[in-house]
Structures are given as C-alpha cells and as structure tokens.
Amino acid sequence: MIRNRIICSREALENFQFVTVNGKVIFEDKDKIVRIARAYSQVVKSAIRPLFDGKSVDELTKEFYSILPNYIYLETALKQAKTITDGLLDREKDKILHAKVKRFWFGSRGNKSDKGNRNVKFHVFQDHVEVRVKDPWSKWVHGKAYLGKEYLPLLHELEELAERKEEGYGAVISFKHYPMIHLQVPLWLYLKHFSLPKPVGYGLIAGFDLNSDRLNVVVVNKDGKVIAIKTFWYSDVTRPGFPKGKAMALRLNALSESLNFLSRVGVDYVVFEDLFLVKRRRFTRSKSGNRKVSRFAKKQLLIHGVIKALRLGFNVILVNPKGTTNSEYHDRMMREKGFDRHTASAYLIALKGLGMLNNIK
The missing domain is CATH 3.30.420.140 (YqgF/RNase H-like domain)
Incomplete structure (x- = not known):
C-alpha cells in the first residue's frame, strides 16, 4: 500500500505544500525589523480598497514601491491584502474602508533560484539557528532563532537543499509578545523527519x-x-x-x-x-x-x-x-x-x- 498520499482538489493541494516551524528570534537591531513590519502593514492596509475596486497587483507593486522598496516583500504583502479582499462577504462591502489588519508581521515568499529565500537566510548551528533578514533601506539584520532542537536536523537538510537551489522556503517574522520566526518547510521533508x-x-x-x-x-x-x-x-x-x-x-x-x-x-x-x-x-x-x-x-x-x-x-x-x-x-x-x-x-x-x-x- 502507498502511504502518506493525499487525494484532493488542486485548490486544496496548494495548502498542503509546507509545514510551518516556529521559534523565538532575537535580533541585533530590532528597530530595523519593526520598520519593515510597519511598512509591510501599511502596504496591506492601503492595498485593500484598490484591490477591491479592481486594481491589479502589478499596478499596486509600482505604486507602493516607495513605501516598501523590495519586490518580494511587496508581492507577499499584496498577496495578503488580496486574500483579505477575497474573503470579504457581500454583506460587508459597505465596511470595506474599515477593514482591519490585526496581525503585525511581514513575510517573504520562497524561491529555489534565490537559494531558498531572497530576504530571509538561515544557518544551522548546534543549539540555535542564525538568521539574516534583508533590510530594504540598508544591509542585512542578524539574529539568533531558537526553533527547538528536534527541528535542527530538518532545517540543516533544508539549508543544504536551498544552497543547491533544489528547494525554497517561505519565511514570516511576527510580533506578539516578542519577535517570532516562522519557516515554511516543504511537507515531504517534514514527513521524512517526523513520520x-x-x-x-x-x-x-x-x-x-x-x-x-x-x-x-x-x-x-x-x-x-x-x-x-x-x-x-x-x-x-x-x-x-x-x-x-x-x-x-x-x-x-x-x-x-x-x-x-x-x-x-x-x-x-x-x-x-x-x-x-x-x-x-x-x-x-x-x-x-x-x-x-x-x-x-x-x-x-x-x-x-x-x-x-x-x-x-x-x-x-x-x-x-x-x-x-x-x-x-x-x-x-x-x-x-x-x-x-x-x-x-x-x-x-x-x-x-x-x-x-x-x-x-
């Protein structure tokens, strides 16, 4: 019998490509990270109404580049805004101007050709993960992430695959009680290590x-x-x-x-x-x-x-x-x-x- 098989629609399959691994992260310069998140949040909020009115993501990418001068961050932010817009019910159309973005975070989609991710890089050590986040207005911001020792072999293999341009990984930095990093690991790799x-x-x-x-x-x-x-x-x-x-x-x-x-x-x-x-x-x-x-x-x-x-x-x-x-x-x-x-x-x-x-x- 074939194990670990999923039979579903194409729409559903897109939601089962990755598993998110979460951990606390300590940045050397938290203010720069917060600045990225504020610009990202501003793009999401400002894009909801134009997207609802029919503007394209391409048009908005050019329009908001001055706010967040990084195409990958922008693309991810506009995708979030599009998701919010698509999720609005007909009975809520009159409240479109008051749509709220409650979460404070920013993300960067993965890409094999970018050696995993253009804006968020990581390197696995014995007891932690070194993280580098691209600042659109400056250089890289360094930090240490603690994602649990059980995930380190998995992340080490993902790092090697990314370096060989064989796998990409999405990354999100969020802020609630403290900064968190969320790495989107390919499902097949997660199952390989944890089945x-x-x-x-x-x-x-x-x-x-x-x-x-x-x-x-x-x-x-x-x-x-x-x-x-x-x-x-x-x-x-x-x-x-x-x-x-x-x-x-x-x-x-x-x-x-x-x-x-x-x-x-x-x-x-x-x-x-x-x-x-x-x-x-x-x-x-x-x-x-x-x-x-x-x-x-x-x-x-x-x-x-x-x-x-x-x-x-x-x-x-x-x-x-x-x-x-x-x-x-x-x-x-x-x-x-x-x-x-x-x-x-x-x-x-x-x-x-x-x-x-x-x-x-």
Whole structure:
C-alpha cells in the first residue's frame, strides 16, 4: 500500500505544500525589523480598497514601491491584502474602508533560484539557528532563532537543499509578545523527519465531520458497512468568553485522540471535507450560531488534521462537501440509520471518500 498520499482538489493541494516551524528570534537591531513590519502593514492596509475596486497587483507593486522598496516583500504583502479582499462577504462591502489588519508581521515568499529565500537566510548551528533578514533601506539584520532542537536536523537538510537551489522556503517574522520566526518547510521533508510507523490496517475508511463543539467520526469498510462510530466532545469551547487559544488546543487534542483511535481500529484512509472548495462561510439567523461560525477556524483545524494524519501514516482524501450536511440523502440517512445530523454527515463523507478511492483504483 502507498502511504502518506493525499487525494484532493488542486485548490486544496496548494495548502498542503509546507509545514510551518516556529521559534523565538532575537535580533541585533530590532528597530530595523519593526520598520519593515510597519511598512509591510501599511502596504496591506492601503492595498485593500484598490484591490477591491479592481486594481491589479502589478499596478499596486509600482505604486507602493516607495513605501516598501523590495519586490518580494511587496508581492507577499499584496498577496495578503488580496486574500483579505477575497474573503470579504457581500454583506460587508459597505465596511470595506474599515477593514482591519490585526496581525503585525511581514513575510517573504520562497524561491529555489534565490537559494531558498531572497530576504530571509538561515544557518544551522548546534543549539540555535542564525538568521539574516534583508533590510530594504540598508544591509542585512542578524539574529539568533531558537526553533527547538528536534527541528535542527530538518532545517540543516533544508539549508543544504536551498544552497543547491533544489528547494525554497517561505519565511514570516511576527510580533506578539516578542519577535517570532516562522519557516515554511516543504511537507515531504517534514514527513521524512517526523513520520511515525503505522500498524498495518484493514483498508477501512473513516469520515470526519468537524464542528465547533464536537468531532464526529464514522468508520466504514470497502463495502460501505459501518464498522465504528465515535464522537469527541469539546462543548465548553463555544461558551461566551472561552479563551480562543485554549479552544483551539482542545480541538487539536480531540483530533489527535481520534487519529490514535483510528490507528488502533485498523483504518488506512481518513476523509475530510474539502473546505477549500467552499468560498464563504454560511451564516444563519441565530446570533449564537453565527458567533460559533465566526470563531471556529475550521480550515486551520483541517490543515492540522491532514498533516497529523499523513505523519501517522494514513492516506488522506478530501471530498466535495456538497450534500453532506443539507440534502435529501442526508435526511434519509438520519431516518433510516437513526443517526444525528453530525454522524450522518461523517457517514456521507466516508462514503464519498470510498467512492473517490474506487474511481482511482
């Protein structure tokens, strides 16, 4: 059996090319780094309205070069602004002028021909990583990054690949409590260093239904017969005022528990909804329901689940979510099998994954 395979749409595949490795960084001249971030943030904020009105990225690159005189930084900033613009809902069009950029950071995309990254370079030592960041108005700014000793062999190999122009890596410098560096490592390289051995399975398929307060899993065999059903609850996270960081931690823990459970059951394929085919969130008339939707970072949870599953040796399938929540077939499964709506969704997701698997065999 081929392991660590992902079957999904082209839109989704773009989100699973890299894994981010994070660490604290201490710069020799923090003020220069902050200046880059302020200029970067100004470009993002200033570009939102023109992009929404139809201006091209090429036009804006020339227009904002005087603010941030570095094409790679500019390109990355404008891509962020475009993402914000594309994510605005129709009902928010009248608030376009007040769109906020909450995060304070700057990024530089990777490129093989630039020996990994034109603006952010690193060199691995025994207990830390030396970092150099290009200052658009001056020379390089040096710093020391601490990303965890377990990542040093991985980063050392990435450094060698970048030097040979075989791999690129994206880099982000962020500021919250202190400066952080986030290096985007190629997924294949991450799995090479961190994949764990998985027990031989029985060809079973597990469908996941991710929700704000629970995780539903249904396991089926190659004939579509239900083998196991399990729900992992984290209901407290939807309470008003519940810490966002703690809520995500509980959801991620439930995902880890579910994947460990599936490994013991003998599952080989895990199936999630392809959320990258969904262009916007579905809001309801319920204020509490809308609060849950707006606070629930479902795509972030999906990305974590996919990478975790690949690391544990599962094959991953992402299916079109159409019909898995609101459809006649969904209602019929609830009536005939006595499933609640979330279990029925997980069951249909598993069946869709089985269908995709049969089509490519």
